[in-house]
Amino acid sequence: MNSEGRELVQTLLLGEVTSPELETSVYEVDSEGRAFVPIGCGGVRYNVKVGMSAFGWAADQVQPGASIANPVAAANRALSTYSCVGNRVRVRSGNAAGAVGLVTGKHERFGGFQQVLIDLPQQALELLAPRDRVVVEAVGRGLVVDAVPTVSLHSLSPRLWQSWSPRASEGKLFVRVAQSIPGRTVGIGSGRISATTSISIQTPKQALDREPQLLRLRLGDMVAISDWDAAYNTGYRKGSSLIGVVVHGSSRIAGHGVGLTILMSGRGDSLVPELDPDANLVSILGIQDHIVG
Amino acid sequence: MSELTTNLAQLVQVGVGGRVSHPGQSGSYSISYDDRPTMLPGMAGVTSNIRVGDSVFAFACDHGEPGVSAEGLVEREHLAIQVLACVGNRVTMTSGEAKGAVGTVVGKHAYVLIDFPGVDLMRITPGDGLVVRAWGQGLLLTEFPQVAVRNCGPELLSRLGCEPAPDGRLRVPVVATLPAELMGAGLGMSAEWANCDVMLHASETVSNLGLSGLRIGDVVGMADQDHRFARGYAPGWTAVGVLAHAMGPTPGHGVGVVTILTAPNECLELNRAPERNLRDLLEIPL
Numbered sequence: 001m002n003s004e005g006r007e008l009v010q011t012l013l014l015g016e017v018t019s020p021e022l023e024t025s026v027y028e029v030d031s032e033g034r035a036f037v038p039i040g041c042g043g044v045r046y047n048v049k050v051g052m053s054a055f056g057w058a059a060d061q062v063q064p065g066a067s068i069a070n071p072v073a074a075a076n077r078a079l080s081t082y083s084c085v086g087n088r089v090r091v092r093s094g095n096a097a098g099a100v101g102l103v104t105g106k107h108e109r110f111g112g113f114q115q116v117l118i119d120l121p122q123q124a125l126e127l128l129a130p131r132d133r134v135v136v137e138a139v140g141r142g143l144v145v146d147a148v149p150t151v152s153l154h155s156l157s158p159r160l161w162q163s164w165s166p167r168a169s170e171g172k173l174f175v176r177v178a179q180s181i182p183g184r185t186v187g188i189g190s191g192r193i194s195a196t197t198s199i200s201i202q203t204p205k206q207a208l209d210r211e212p213q214l215l216r217l218r219l220g221d222m223v224a225i226s227d228w229d230a231a232y233n234t235g236y237r238k239g240s241s242l243i244g245v246v247v248h249g250s251s252r253i254a255g256h257g258v259g260l261t262i263l264m265s266g267r268g269d270s271l272v273p274e275l276d277p278d279a280n281l282v283s284i285l286g287i288q289d290h291i292v293g
Numbered sequence: 294m295s296e297l298t299t300n301l302a303q304l305v306q307v308g309v310g311g312r313v314s315h316p317g318q319s320g321s322y323s324i325s326y327d328d329r330p331t332m333l334p335g336m337a338g339v340t341s342n343i344r345v346g347d348s349v350f351a352f353a354c355d356h357g358e359p360g361v362s363a364e365g366l367v368e369r370e371h372l373a374i375q376v377l378a379c380v381g382n383r384v385t386m387t388s389g390e391a392k393g394a395v396g397t398v399v400g401k402h403a404y405v406l407i408d409f410p411g412v413d414l415m416r417i418t419p420g421d422g423l424v425v426r427a428w429g430q431g432l433l434l435t436e437f438p439q440v441a442v443r444n445c446g447p448e449l450l451s452r453l454g455c456e457p458a459p460d461g462r463l464r465v466p467v468v469a470t471l472p473a474e475l476m477g478a479g480l481g482m483s484a485e486w487a488n489c490d491v492m493l494h495a496s497e498t499v500s501n502l503g504l505s506g507l508r509i510g511d512v513v514g515m516a517d518q519d520h521r522f523a524r525g526y527a528p529g530w531t532a533v534g535v536l537a538h539a540m541g542p543t544p545g546h547g548v549g550v551v552t553i554l555t556a557p558n559e560c561l562e563l564n565r566a567p568e569r570n571l572r573d574l575l576e577i578p579l
Binding site (some may be wrong): 033111 | 323324329465471472474475480482490493494498520521522523524526527528529530544545546
């Protein structure tokens, strides 16, 4: 078992703090045909933190903390693939230089951006500016659970693995999650590369009537998705399940929704979710000064 | 059967230019549903042996597009031909050996998919010019205002066999209904753009749902889908579409379905019909 972090390679990756971007028409259209101006992706969010609700923001797919990307496309693919949730990040330039934080997720917009989401102490966030350089001490790609080879791991740092402490027993992996969600809710993010993409939990009003528990989702929650697989690419597979972490807030756009970064995918019944309301990054990693809502 | 009343007289017919595309390759493998690296043909160019009416499961292909796959000359023109072309619209070749040949828009993927008679398909070459007589976006059903129409050319609408049901709903004949959990890549994008993949990889799922006979060009229903303003999951809503291309092997992908109608269940009823394929409905010559 190299899930203790042995044998893994630690790679230093460079990103820059992003700045929000908009299309020529600044409007998006929601699932009921109402136009709105999207806000919440790119740059720095001073008042949105991991642990807070994924709903209720006057925003679309709001990202907690700050988001970074590398301006060179191939380097950004590496940043977006090798960065793992829980990896340490350091600010290397600008007024917040020296500040230390961690990766909380990855957000891919189809045809748009791939960004890595980071959490920093509030005083560092206040000093941060777009284009500031941030390095990710990336480690986690290559992690496997020797006792449960039918489980694939993605974007999962050894630090998160150890704190979360999934339990292997009789060929299965028992994992704490805040919620278990049916695969029929998964929207955009299907057919993408599991190591990099984010997938969306669709939550239009009609879906919330059927699955009201989705409204309790918080940024940073660990969640299981049934009948879904992400060994290599994301897609429907009856009987499989995956586990991800909530990385961005809800969306009013049809087919979009609360975003997950994929951490585990298991064939058959090899992944067993165990419900635990404390299964949130803030509690698991002991992130200071954040309150789980 | 009475004709549906529409705003047809208000629709604008636009000649949208394009050209026959050429296949491209990333050189990278994609990983199939059974975890094997694959590198398969299917997208773009002229595919003379995948045709409307063929089984969606019959080919060793990646999103196998039937007939001619057309594109705009530059990005903005490509967006225009993608959005404005509607299923059933007439297409004329404007250059090349098959200049003057007439075809039919049968679907959309990343390209506009056009069927031509077999004799013309053998002469059409990547780079040849064509013009789509595009109309259909903006179509309204006057008596069924809650049934939204997308990508449905007037040529197709009048032949779909839709009729008012006794309870006042619009009754639409389809060969099958696809469940929401199989809807994959294409959710979240505008219904006017390309199509939505249906994840029909597991043969057990396909046979359990009675979908083994699906053919390119079949008219199908989609349960719990609202495709008015981007495609999305919405219990209580239904969408109707046309199968546009054969299977893609990668998880999350599959058989593409182009949306033509979408409505709340109170306004639209699906009616199972044994045969509902564009080849017959539009009388497309082989």
